[in-house]
Amino acid sequence: MPSFQNSFQSKLPKIPTSIFAIMSGLATKENALNLSQGFPNFESDSKLIEMVNVAMKNGKNQYAPMPGIFSLRKIIAEKMESLYGVSYNPDTEITITAGATQAIFTTIAATVKKDDEVLIFKPAYDCYEPTIALFGGKTIAVQLNPEDFKIDWKEVKKLINNKTRMIIINSPHNPSGRVLSKNDMLQLEALLKNTNILLLSDEVYEHIIFDGEKHQSAALFPALAERTFIMASFGKTFHNTGWKMGYCIAPAELTKEFRKVHQFNVFSVNHPTQVALAEYLKTPSNYLELGKFYQEKRDLFLSLIKGSRFEFTPSKGTYFQLLNFKKITIESDVDFAIRLTKEQKIAGIPISVFNENNYDTKVLRFCFAKTNETLKKAAEILCNI
Structure with missing residues (x-):
């Protein structure tokens, strides 16, 4: 035996x-x-560290609400409105997560079924593919040209079929540092329009862009936004990756599915840090x-x-x-x-x-x-x- x-x-x-x-x-x-x-x-920033300390001293040490404290979700909604001119409901469309990787895992867990196909662009952050496999999905990899890392959208179109459940994009892109252009996003929007394909947009470096480039968030493109889970990271933005704080933005129906998994995945995340971040985000220059x-x-x-x-x-x-x-x-x-x-x-x-x-x-x-x-x-x- x-x-x-x-x-x-x-x-x-x-x-x-x-x-x-x-x-x-x-x-x-x-x-x-x-x-x-x-x-x-x-x-x-020592000011942010002190804000966390104050929140702890003020007794914010028990479970936060499952989707995150409302004040933090509200200021994120205001940030999206200010930066991109788009409106997200903090009650039903924004969820605070234990870092962006948890948000990515939860999104895939909530949406990808056995034999679903998910397109990713390589080189790719290493959490995408294992998570897809864990839930029975199949990764369809598009290898980017190592000279410029540009996406050939005609090639992508050929790979889309009735099994395609999701496409994952990452801009600014880790590891290449490439930034998707407005034209890239318009081509993607045209590809996905009138389909049931979901988009996971990994935007954890949204504020780290150089040489006058602008971040083209999926939120800016209506036919993308309606099908997109947007991932963001406070750890990347505020130099505290060890705090494992991020968030996921998605339309209400998608967020509903996301939270079904989130509540059993982590339930809620660090309460005093949420309180501090809600205050810290009130100063836009911080990001x-x-x-x-x-x-x-x-x-x-x-x-x-x-x-x-x-x-x-x-x-x-x-x-x-x-x-x-x-x-x-x-x-x-x-x-x-x-x-x-x-x-x-x-x-x-x-x-x-x-x-x-x-x-x-x-x-x-x-x-x-x-x-x-x-x-x-x-x-x-x-x-x-």
Whole structure:
């Protein structure tokens, strides 16, 4: 008779440990500069931290309402109205989540059934595909051109059929830093009009856009907005990824389905932090100045490595920069990333793990959400390779 361990069948048998966990763990072990995982190495605003502390002292320490406290949902609705001129009902169309990843998981759990097809664009954030598989769906991957990461909408149209349940987009795009244009969104809107296909729009870097570009939220396009779950992240915006705070915006009928899962997935999220964020969002400059803040870091980092052997196109958004190392070594990106961490004491993320069939384009992703001191140290290392 087989042992229990031998007879147990995994629901995700082919899913390895996240590359973020692997590279961050290796960076810690090797005492290397960690430019791999996407988190700032500087503190969140002390005013926001104090607001959380005050909320705790004022007794906001028990369960928050399942969809989130109303004051926070209301200020998010006002933010959407101010930025995009669109109206969302805070009662029925906005839900506070334990980070954007939970919102993504919950959206897929609530909508994707066995044998449904979900289109994603690779390189893609690594939580999409496993979640689709977990609920019996099938991922249809569209590999983006590694030179410009532009989407061929004619190719997408060919892949759409009666099994297509959802399309997932991410703009600004992690890991490439590309930003979807208004024309991209109009082409997507035309493709999905008069279909029952849902859209998951991962917009966690909405405020981190450079060079005068504007964020084209799915909320701006009526035929998209009516079918879209929009994901947002306070952690990305306010330099506190460890707080795991985000939200999901969707039309009332879609939000109703989302909350059916959300209530049993996490029920509700951190109460005092919600209270603080509701107050902090009353000052729009706290998020509107984010693009300028990170563009200065991007520009500093790139100016410092311009004499290196790495090749790059400046990121248009997010706090990630891709560096091509094809003139340095013929090693795989995974092997090179590991060697850099061990020998040069700097950690990045190999892009092949996000590509279809681990397509290796000799590119590493580095996070520049770091202090200027860290960026200068990192640049010195990269220039000596």
